[in-house]
Amino acid sequence: MRLGLILIALLLAPLAVRAAECPAPPAEMRRIHMDLLAHDRNAAAREGIRRPGHGLDDCITCHVVRDAGGAAVDATNPRHFCTSCHVKVAVSVDCFSCHRATPVEAAR
Ligand code: HEC
Numbered sequence: 001m002r003l004g005l006i007l008i009a010l011l012l013a014p015l016a017v018r019a020a021e022c023p024a025p026p027a028e029m030r031r032i033h034m035d036l037l038a039h040d041r042n043a044a045a046r047e048g049i050r051r052p053g054h055g056l057d058d059c060i061t062c063h064v065v066r067d068a069g070g071a072a073v074d075a076t077n078p079r080h081f082c083t084s085c086h087v088k089v090a091v092s093v094d095c096f097s098c099h100r101a102t103p104v105e106a107a108r
Pocket residue numbers: 036037038039041044045047048049050051054055056057093094095096097098099
């Protein structure tokens with residue numbers, strides 16, 4: 001009985017690790033990221049909405065794309081994580097007029 005539960009826990013452990021990587025598995029993220037990121041702009045500006053682990057900065061930091069020189073590419077670059085997909089589906093987002101499109105890092 002116990003052993004069975006332990007085996008199940010061991011089998012599920014890698015899934016838990018994956019979940020810790022991205023807020024949701026890739027297939028799900030493709031569908032739900034816009035809802036996850038959505039905010040009422042006025043509320044955000046007034047009250048400072050923060051969802052730990054779901055901040056845009058976290059996405060940008062983990063999904064950073066670098067150019068040949070090692071610098072993080074901006075959202076105007078077609079290789080930028082968000083832009084690379086959005087150009088294909090003709091979606092344009094204005095998030096980066098307010099938010100950073102690149103991780104905060106020490107000057108290179
Ligand atoms: C007009 C400026 C503005 C635009 C445009 C904007 N945001 Fe925000 N956003 C804010 C402000 C202000 C906050 C609150 C910041 C804080 O709490 O530090 C915020 C917070 C957030 C947060 C939660 C906190 C965090 O640090 O990430 C998310 C997620 C987010 N915005 C995603 C988006 C996305 C996705 C878009 C584009 C669809 C977008 N925002 C466009 C101003 C903006």
